[in-house]
Amino acid sequence: MGSIEPKKPFEKIIIAGAGPAGLLLALLLSQHNIPSIVLESWDRLDERLRATQYGIPATRVFRKAGLLDDFRAASITSFPSICWRRVSDHQRLTGIDLSVVKDDPDRMTILPLNEIIKIIYRHCIEKGNGLVEIKFNHKVVGAAQDANSAWVDVEAGAEGEVKEQKRYTADYVVGCDGATSTVRKTLFGRDWPGQTFDFRLLVQNVWYDGFEKHGWDGGNYMVDPDYWGLIAKRGKGGLWRVTYGDKLTGLSDEEYLIRRNTAFKKLLPGHPGPGQYKITQTDQFRIHNRCVEKMKVGRILLAADAAHVCNPFGGYGCMTGVLDAGGLADCLIGLYEGKADESILDLYADIRREKFMKFVDMRSMKNMNRIMNTDPDTVLETDPFLQLLKGLEGDDVATKAFLLKHSSIEYDFTQHYRQT
Numbered sequence: 001m002g003s004i005e006p007k008k009p010f011e012k013i014i015i016a017g018a019g020p021a022g023l024l025l026a027l028l029l030s031q032h033n034i035p036s037i038v039l040e041s042w043d044r045l046d047e048r049l050r051a052t053q054y055g056i057p058a059t060r061v062f063r064k065a066g067l068l069d070d071f072r073a074a075s076i077t078s079f080p081s082i083c084w085r086r087v088s089d090h091q092r093l094t095g096i097d098l099s100v101v102k103d104d105p106d107r108m109t110i111l112p113l114n115e116i117i118k119i120i121y122r123h124c125i126e127k128g129n130g131l132v133e134i135k136f137n138h139k140v141v142g143a144a145q146d147a148n149s150a151w152v153d154v155e156a157g158a159e160g161e162v163k164e165q166k167r168y169t170a171d172y173v174v175g176c177d178g179a180t181s182t183v184r185k186t187l188f189g190r191d192w193p194g195q196t197f198d199f200r201l202l203v204q205n206v207w208y209d210g211f212e213k214h215g216w217d218g219g220n221y222m223v224d225p226d227y228w229g230l231i232a233k234r235g236k237g238g239l240w241r242v243t244y245g246d247k248l249t250g251l252s253d254e255e256y257l258i259r260r261n262t263a264f265k266k267l268l269p270g271h272p273g274p275g276q277y278k279i280t281q282t283d284q285f286r287i288h289n290r291c292v293e294k295m296k297v298g299r300i301l302l303a304a305d306a307a308h309v310c311n312p313f314g315g316y317g318c319m320t321g322v323l324d325a326g327g328l329a330d331c332l333i334g335l336y337e338g339k340a341d342e343s344i345l346d347l348y349a350d351i352r353r354e355k356f357m358k359f360v361d362m363r364s365m366k367n368m369n370r371i372m373n374t375d376p377d378t379v380l381e382t383d384p385f386l387q388l389l390k391g392l393e394g395d396d397v398a399t400k401a402f403l404l405k406h407s408s409i410e411y412d413f414t415q416h417y418r419q420t
Helices: 020-030 056-064 068-074 113-127 182-188 253-258 260-267 316-336 343-372 384-392 396-404
Strands: 013-016 036-039 081-086 092-097 132-135 138-145 150-156 164-170 172-175 194-196 200-207 219-223 227-233 239-246 278-285 288-291 300-302
Touching: 013 020, 013 150, 013 164, 020 036, 020 113, 020 132, 020 316, 036 138, 036 164, 056 068, 056 316, 068 113, 092 384, 092 396, 113 132, 138 172, 138 182, 150 172, 172 182, 182 300, 200 253, 200 260, 219 343, 227 260, 227 343, 239 260, 253 260, 253 278, 288 343, 300 343, 316 343, 343 384, 384 396
Parallel strands: 013 036, 013 172, 036 132, 081 219, 172 300
Antiparallel strands: 081 092, 138 150, 150 164, 194 288, 200 239, 200 278, 219 227, 227 239
């Protein structure tokens, strides 16, 4: 008689949300023969203008998931430097030369998030070993658990249709359902410690030849007390992303858009009028810095924006979500394959939350305050980070070491696997 396959510690995972974290988690699990079902309330993948650059910690996870080559093929070929500029006169204050790591496999990844999501989705379908089931028009409306399982209640059906009430049950539920997470609200109600900022963030795709004509860097942080943000090259053929904050509060979406011509005239090189550039897509956002008290309650776990959110300056939001997904995948794989016990999931929750609270929250706030709440005329003399970058200028070896150093927001959970 053949040997009996030992029973696995769990059989299936439910993932709420088909965003980057949810799909990445499902893909990583499938590579270790762990099935999952991904439930998405929308009828399609998210197309909004959000993250566009992902630091080296996220790139390492993308490479591990087998995604990086496809990301590179779809992205712009070069992104030579990031700099900080005064809005008043567009003076370049300092910057960092990214070309020193242009041949390093772990260099920064630059690709709009909606394109990232499409590629991860395709990998789930084509390379997920048939273990990733993705259901659109499946809105999670509640989550619960007992000692042996966890489940979600779902309203299934397209908009305008009569919704079908369904329940899906698995060993664990992972909330990757974004900043308005139903899974998080099921656990904690409206209690989500942190802050929401009063101003509005406007994000748009822009075609304007003035960036190239005026020799602007690939990424430009704009320092100003009224209109501040990030202007960066984001696509092939001259596509740029203009993201800026408008400090005026209490306006309607339309009123913020009316003010955009004034903002663009200040922010863009050459001070163009509205007839000199083409805007192809616009989204508006409120900004938050928040984090839950716990990222695991029993058999229900949270990851990425469902657990914590931060302002986008510095690229910490999506990057931290990617690290959550990669870390949680390692923990679930270790448990599934008998290399760790269930306590590794508690480690995931405690350590990933600590990384956000100790590093991400603080650094993202410093990044935002640097461009919106400092004197543009003296920031180079008063800001320690910009002084550090100024000291690196012209030193390729030191710049490369700075860019490739291990980040304090990373964590390798496989170190907690049992020694074999």
